[in-house]
Amino acid sequence: MTCPHLEYRDRADDRRFDEARAYCTVADRFVQPLRADICNDRYDLEHDRHCEIFLEHAGDEDRDEENDADDGTEATER
Amino acid sequence: MSYEDYLAGEPLIVTAALTGGVHGKEANPNLPETPAEIGRAAAEVEDAGASVVHLHARRPNGERTFATERFQEIDDAVRRHAADVVIQHSTGGTGAPDAERHLPLRTDPPPEMASLDMGPLNRYDHLTSENTRGLVDSLHEEMVDRGIKPELEVFNDGHLNEVHGLLERRDLADPVYATLIFGPGTLTPPRPQNLLNAVDNLPDGALFNTLGFGKHQLPFATMGILFGGHVRVGLEDNVYYRRGELAERNAQLVERIARLAEELGREIATPAQARSILDL
Numbered sequence: 001m002t003c004p005h006l007e008y009r010d011r012a013d014d015r016r017f018d019e020a021r022a023y024c025t026v027a028d029r030f031v032q033p034l035r036a037d038i039c040n041d042r043y044d045l046e047h048d049r050h051c052e053i054f055l056e057h058a059g060d061e062d063r064d065e066e067n068d069a070d071d072g073t074e075a076t077e078r
Numbered sequence: 079m080s081y082e083d084y085l086a087g088e089p090l091i092v093t094a095a096l097t098g099g100v101h102g103k104e105a106n107p108n109l110p111e112t113p114a115e116i117g118r119a120a121a122e123v124e125d126a127g128a129s130v131v132h133l134h135a136r137r138p139n140g141e142r143t144f145a146t147e148r149f150q151e152i153d154d155a156v157r158r159h160a161a162d163v164v165i166q167h168s169t170g171g172t173g174a175p176d177a178e179r180h181l182p183l184r185t186d187p188p189p190e191m192a193s194l195d196m197g198p199l200n201r202y203d204h205l206t207s208e209n210t211r212g213l214v215d216s217l218h219e220e221m222v223d224r225g226i227k228p229e230l231e232v233f234n235d236g237h238l239n240e241v242h243g244l245l246e247r248r249d250l251a252d253p254v255y256a257t258l259i260f261g262p263g264t265l266t267p268p269r270p271q272n273l274l275n276a277v278d279n280l281p282d283g284a285l286f287n288t289l290g291f292g293k294h295q296l297p298f299a300t301m302g303i304l305f306g307g308h309v310r311v312g313l314e315d316n317v318y319y320r321r322g323e324l325a326e327r328n329a330q331l332v333e334r335i336a337r338l339a340e341e342l343g344r345e346i347a348t349p350a351q352a353r354s355i356l357d358l
Binding site: 031035051 | 102103104105140175203204
């Protein structure tokens with residue numbers, strides 16, 4: 001499965017490309033060719049195992065969910 | 079090779095690593111990616127003094143590919159623009175299956191040279207280019223079958239052991255040609271004494287090529303000139319001309335090395351001289 005945070009764009013910031021290039025919407029930057037192999041899960045690469053940007057973001061989401069749960073518990077206890 | 083070889087005036091082989099496979103136009107819009115762009119860049123670096131071009135292949139969107147067909151397109155473009163330059167294909171790549179790593183060797187005609195990574199190196203936080211001995215041996219076997227000279231890529235001092243191990247397992251055609259690579263992470267730390275140490279640990283009679291990543295490209299190329307080695311420069315390894323200033327062309331980096339070599343009294347090798355030195 002391709003990384004859900006991957007988009008192909010032909011323009012970003014002040015740059016424009018003839019061919020749409022991999023763009024990481026989490027990092028807000030074009031993806032280097034080697035990283036695009038990870039984004040697209042080419043070969044034996046998997047974005048959810050090998051991409052530190054995805055993992056970091058996933059960690060944030062997990063923490064957000066935990067915080068939401070904590071907030072809910074506290075609200076109930078109050 | 080040594081300082082004495084520098085004093086003896088051995089011609090300097092300049093390899094230009096034109097495109098690479100890790101970064102692309104997102105890092106420097108001047109980096110060539112398409113066959114036509116790579117062909118034109120090859121002509122420019124040949125005019126500037128490069129006798130070898132180190133090549134990777136990319137999809138139209140800049141992403142890597144190992145496909146023989148794409149290497150063929152690139153080689154055809156290079157030969158149209160720079161008929162004499164020595165073509166060296168990369169076989170390196172993180173995550174690619176062993177079978178794909180062989181594909182760059184299968185163009186018609188085959189490249190005169192191809193890279194042969196001597197062992198593993200880390201990429202980012204969660205990736206390793208494995209380069210097992212099994213893969214090294216199988217790539218070398220196909221290179222021998224197809225008459226391709228291996229360029230042994232030594233990413234750290236442990237890989238010097240692997241060079242000696244390869245020589246114990248296989249008959250490598252003389253001269254052994256090793257690229258010594260300096261930079262961050264798994265690479266040999268970029269300190270001058272480490273270059274001298276690496277040279278000292280090469281097999282007798284081996285030739286060496288010096289490769290520094292990023293800001294280390296220029297100083298390590300200079301040391302390569304002075305210590306009787308050869309040098310590799312190009313946008314694959316360094317996208318800057320100087321701090322904060324992107325390089326405009328691969329040839330800009332080669333031209334600087336040619337000027338340095340001239341000042342230091344080292345003749346730049348023509349492609350014919352490079353073929354003679356490397357026994358291609």
